[in-house]
Amino acid sequence: MARILFFGRLADLAGGRTRELQIGDSVRNLRELVDLIAKGDARLGAALREKSVQTIINERVSTGEAISDSDEIAFLPPVSGG
Template sequence: MADILYFGRLGDVAGTHSENLDIPATVADTAALRRWIDTEKSAGGAFLEASVRLAVNSEIVVDPHPISPSDEIAFMPPVGGG
């Protein structure tokens, strides 16, 4: 099972800040994972926004990056501060 982490507002959208998921075999990269998670969470496109970054096993990656069922995958929205 993959460890999925949701940071910032994405945790609110997902209804949790972390979970273990069985990712379907058809979801083989980060671009497909974004689409699948967005559909599963009825997120209205929140996970598809270009400003949302992904990290796979603590390394920031660019879509489409391969994923495996045992990966830790983090969804990170942009952060503003002052």
């Protein structure tokens, strides 16, 4: 199972910081993962599609590469504050 991590306001929208998802062959990349998440939660899906959200796969910045069930995928909103 893929481990999905949410930070900041994304964790609030997701109802927690972590989800485990069986993504199998139907999800091959980040766009398809966000589409899958959006089917269950349209607000979270819309937030994940924002251009300012950074994605980290297995502790490396990603721009849409392939993913698999063994990956850890983190979604980070922009950092703000003072």
